[in-house]
Amino acid sequence: MDLVWRGPLGPDWGHDMNAPPLEKLGDETANWLNGLGLDVRDETPWLEALTHGSVQGSNHNSAQLLKDYQRLEFLGDRVLGLSVADWLYGEGDAPEGKLSQRLNALVSGATCARIARKIELPAHLRLGKQAREDGGTNSDNILGDVMEALIGACFIEHGFETARDFIYRVWADELAGKAGEAKHPKSALQEWAAGNRHRAPQYEVIERSGPDHASRFTVQVSVHNVGQAQATAASKSEAEKQAAKVFMEQFA
Secondary structure (H helix, E strand, C coil): CCCCCCECCEHHHCCCCCCCCCCCCCHHHHHHHHHCCCCCCCHHHHHHHHECCHHHHHCCCHHHCCCCCHHHHHHHHHHHHHHHHHHHHHCCCCCHHHHHHHHHHHCCHHHHHHHHHHCCHHHHCECCHHHHHCCHHHCHHHHHHHHHHHHHHHHHHHCHHHHHHHHHHHCHHHHHCCCCCCCCHHHHHHHHHHHCCCCCCEEEEEEEECCHHHCEEEEEEEECCCEEEEEEECCHHHHHHHHHHHHHHHHC
């Protein structure tokens, strides 16, 4: 009889118990996860969360192939966003625009990577030889994604409340800080675009008028597949700043 682990999202996350044995976490990684309060029971989601796609290309034993972290990252990203949004909503009566600005800063890839380093995640990454030699253990993109994948694995094992409490615990300093507050509009827009998986904002001077000593610049900022906004000011930099502010008010 095939025994399949069935978690909250069904059997797709488990494995056939009659198949050749999968790799193990190892005592060091299991102890590290347990030390973070993650209470490893089934190793499968945790192995996936820590495995980069480059491992498949460097492992020639097909019986040992593992899923990489991408699906769990997708899940963890949503759990993280909801948890932080809930925390921000309960902290006061800030308007939607301010809440969005704080949220985008707190769940950004850079913040996730910073948390990953704080909890010493790089030592437990499962990377292929080339990815490791290319500096994968210090890549913000990889560390941020794996941090979200760990949250996804925690959700699979223990449900939303435990995953949310883990986030609040390891994000405590970030939540107590000023991330996303009083940020320059261009920086806020950049973080919003990155946090929502959009391309970087593009700025373009579409009109310049007036004499040299009193020029007026009209700048348009656009984000692919989202929209665009314009503003006019006495300098290019000020017009870009105002255009970013208008964009955030309209779309963020």
